[in-house]
Amino acid sequence: MNDSNLSDTRITRCFANLAKQNRKAFVAFLTGGDPDYQTSKQLVSGLPAAGVDLIEIGMPFSDPMADGPSIQVSSQRALRNGMTLVKTLDLVREFRKTDDATPIVLMGYYNPIYRYGAHHFVQECAEIGVDGLIIVDLPPEEDKELCEPALTAGLHWVRLVTPSTDDDRIDAVLHNVSGFVYYISVLGVTGTRRAMADHIEVAVSRLRKYTSLPIAVGFGIKTPEHAKAVAEHADGIVVGSAIVDMVKANLDESGKPNAELVDRVHDFVRDIAKGVENA
Amino acid sequence: MVPLNSNINSETDSFRSGPDETGHFGIYGGRFVAETLMPLILNVEKAYRAASNDPEFQSEFDYYAEHYIGRPSPLYHAARLSEHLGGPKIYFKRDELNHTGAHKINNTLGQILLARRMKKTRIIAETGAGQHGVATATVCALFDLPCVVYMGETDIERQAPNVFRMKLLGAEVIPVTSGTGTLKDAMNEALRDWVANVDTTFYIIGTVAGPHPYPEMVRNFQSVIGNETREQILEAENRLPDCLVACIGGGSNAMGLFHPFLDHPDIQIIGVEAAGLGIETGKHAASITGGQPGVLHGNRTYLLQTDDGQIIDAHSISAGLDYPGIGPEHSWLHESGRVSYVSVTDQEALEAFQLCCQTEGIIPALEPAHALAHVMKISKQFDPSQILVMNMCGRGDKDVFSVAEALGTKL
Numbered sequence: 001m002n003d004s005n006l007s008d009t010r011i012t013r014c015f016a017n018l019a020k021q022n023r024k025a026f027v028a029f030l031t032g033g034d035p036d037y038q039t040s041k042q043l044v045s046g047l048p049a050a051g052v053d054l055i056e057i058g059m060p061f062s063d064p065m066a067d068g069p070s071i072q073v074s075s076q077r078a079l080r081n082g083m084t085l086v087k088t089l090d091l092v093r094e095f096r097k098t099d100d101a102t103p104i105v106l107m108g109y110y111n112p113i114y115r116y117g118a119h120h121f122v123q124e125c126a127e128i129g130v131d132g133l134i135i136v137d138l139p140p141e142e143d144k145e146l147c148e149p150a151l152t153a154g155l156h157w158v159r160l161v162t163p164s165t166d167d168d169r170i171d172a173v174l175h176n177v178s179g180f181v182y183y184i185s186v187l188g189v190t191g192t193r194r195a196m197a198d199h200i201e202v203a204v205s206r207l208r209k210y211t212s213l214p215i216a217v218g219f220g221i222k223t224p225e226h227a228k229a230v231a232e233h234a235d236g237i238v239v240g241s242a243i244v245d246m247v248k249a250n251l252d253e254s255g256k257p258n259a260e261l262v263d264r265v266h267d268f269v270r271d272i273a274k275g276v277e278n279a
Numbered sequence: 280m281v282p283l284n285s286n287i288n289s290e291t292d293s294f295r296s297g298p299d300e301t302g303h304f305g306i307y308g309g310r311f312v313a314e315t316l317m318p319l320i321l322n323v324e325k326a327y328r329a330a331s332n333d334p335e336f337q338s339e340f341d342y343y344a345e346h347y348i349g350r351p352s353p354l355y356h357a358a359r360l361s362e363h364l365g366g367p368k369i370y371f372k373r374d375e376l377n378h379t380g381a382h383k384i385n386n387t388l389g390q391i392l393l394a395r396r397m398k399k400t401r402i403i404a405e406t407g408a409g410q411h412g413v414a415t416a417t418v419c420a421l422f423d424l425p426c427v428v429y430m431g432e433t434d435i436e437r438q439a440p441n442v443f444r445m446k447l448l449g450a451e452v453i454p455v456t457s458g459t460g461t462l463k464d465a466m467n468e469a470l471r472d473w474v475a476n477v478d479t480t481f482y483i484i485g486t487v488a489g490p491h492p493y494p495e496m497v498r499n500f501q502s503v504i505g506n507e508t509r510e511q512i513l514e515a516e517n518r519l520p521d522c523l524v525a526c527i528g529g530g531s532n533a534m535g536l537f538h539p540f541l542d543h544p545d546i547q548i549i550g551v552e553a554a555g556l557g558i559e560t561g562k563h564a565a566s567i568t569g570g571q572p573g574v575l576h577g578n579r580t581y582l583l584q585t586d587d588g589q590i591i592d593a594h595s596i597s598a599g600l601d602y603p604g605i606g607p608e609h610s611w612l613h614e615s616g617r618v619s620y621v622s623v624t625d626q627e628a629l630e631a632f633q634l635c636c637q638t639e640g641i642i643p644a645l646e647p648a649h650a651l652a653h654v655m656k657i658s659k660q661f662d663p664s665q666i667l668v669m670n671m672c673g674r675g676d677k678d679v680f681s682v683a684e685a686l687g688t689k690l
């Protein structure tokens with residue numbers, strides 16, 4: 001696959017700029033449409049000012065088999081309030097009206113995209129300013145489905161590398177990957193176990209033998225201190241479940257957001273950003 | 280009459296050659312799983328290939344099939360029912376007589392023998408009706424392996440006897456509240472467990488679904504049903520049947536019966552899905568009749584889903600048919616036209632359930648009662664010189680409570 005069209009993108013510029021300043025990337029995950037479309041729009045639009053370098057938007061799916069309880073229930077909140085794949089794309093479109101620099105990666109499961117039409121989807125993503133895709137249930141064995149169309153459309157394909165990815169598989173897993181590599185620091189679903197910094201150091205240096213791409217590490221990072229400790233061994237960190245939990249903590253019993261939700265989530269994100277900055 | 284030599288052997292014309300080496304039946308099947316699981320699934324495939332070529336594995340399977348499960352199960356001529364319906368000569372393949380009361384144990388036996396070969400020390404499973412959970416807990420007790428069964432909260436309520444059985448057998452039953460708390464969510468939860476415990480754990484999937492090689496592997500373990508049927512019908516009638524009918528949840532009992540016969544083009548083959556309250560009500564479990572192709576639980580297949588690709592909950596009076604998908608090989612057999620897929624409502628299944636009790640003295644599970652309801656519908660299309668085999672894949676002990684409730688009887 002010729003990916004020369006992917007050598008100068010929002011994602012490559014983002015990591016290059018950070019590297020020049022000797023800084024680590026803070027990647028923040030939010031479920032699109034959680035808890036509702038309008039609140040989600042405010043949440044996403046405030047992330048860059050709160051110190052986020054790259055935004056990951058989850059496309060809600062009814063059966064998120066690789067996610068832990070936090071992201072499962074956030075997807076359900078979004079779906080219950082009418083979120084769809086079409087509206088997730090709208091969310092990106094609206095964000096891009098005021099921010100043309102912050103990279104956006106969409107993360108999710110294949111079925112809604114398959115129903116929408118894979119080719120139609122990647123073309124629309126490229127047009128509206130999505131920079132990359134992370135599709136959890138599409139391993140390299142299924143690259144023809146969406147990865148190859150996405151690369152042709154000019155989108156980065158970001159794959160998860162896990163502690164179970166052995167030497168036999170690593171080349172296949174890194175094939176077609178660009179933008180950055182997302183290392184999952186623990187075996188398991190999102191948000192559950194806490195990764196140990198020394199494991200991450202070993203794993204990241206092993207990965208560096210196979211790729212020159214920036215490496216972001218995620219799964220289970222919940223505090224500024226933990227963010228700092230992990231960022232010291234990688235090019236960036238990803239925080240998702242902890243942010244989504246802040247959304248949940250600011251909902252009333254009927255699931256309506258309280259008046260402080262947006263500010264509180266952004267404050268929490270800002271704290272994590274400080275942790276990353278000190279790395 | 281179907282000639283004995285009607286087997287199609289050339290590879291291109293065979294309906295039995297799937298899946299290809301990437302696990303696809305046409306466009307269906309595949310390996311749509313998270314990267315964490317990929318190395319594991321490749322290992323399962325490798326171990327399964329090695330086991331399939333090892334005569335010792337087969338003889339171990341045969342030993343327990345005979346002495347523990349009680350195979351072969353009889354092929355029984357349901358004479359009174361045949362006469363009552365006035366159509367074909369109806370045979371029941373009596374997998375309801377298996378140890379634990381359903382076909383499910385054919386598969387759990389095969390998989391646990393494989394898990395042992397792979398030196399796995401912990402077994403997990405999903406269950407809906409509880410039959411697969413019981414069959415898994417049973418072989419785990421037999422081989423002294425710890426067993427964790429994921430079961431939707433809703434199903435735990437309506438299948439209380441099976442929950443207790445699993446516990447008696449030493450399994451830990453974990454209620455699943457995520458999503459809608461049914462079989463599909465139990466499967467999600469089992470996959471989540473597996474992702475977190477890849478080194479120690481073997482996931483015994485209960486039907487011909489999941490990522491490659493599960494659909495193929497489960498089909499092959501269940502093919503003992505069709506292989507025996509073939510031998511038994513030749514013995515009894517000196518010819519092959521004209522028609523095969525089986526119910527479909529995920530489709531394992533059906534694949535097991537159908538597969539050895541797929542290349543006999545003169546045999547009519549029919550899979551019966553659950554139409555619940557009626558396809559038009561949206562409250563059903565008929566993935567082929569009322570769904571579209573999509574990707575879930577590791578494979579591409581027909582699914583009940585919204586236009587946005589969100590999975591819709593299935594509905595059926597029979598908890599074992601209550602799954603919003605179907606094994607990928609069935610999707611392919613549907614599109615290729617080899618097998619017809621029809622559906623039967625809760626009400627029709629209840630009527631068949633009662634007829635079976637009264638004419639044959641067999642209390643069927645609600646799942647095969649669906650197959651029987653379709654046999655009742657089509658019997659007039661056959662004459663008494665023709666032979667129909669229906670898979671009686673489970674007994675109804677587990678269902679007497681829900682049937683009583685549906686019939687308005689207080690126990």
Ligand SMILES: Cc1ncc(COP(=O)(O)O)c(C=O)c1O
Binds near residue numbers: 411485600
């Ligand atoms: C008796 C019986 N029949 C059928 C099924 C449905 O499964 P499958 O379609 O895989 O045979 C079940 C599932 O629990 C069952 O218990």
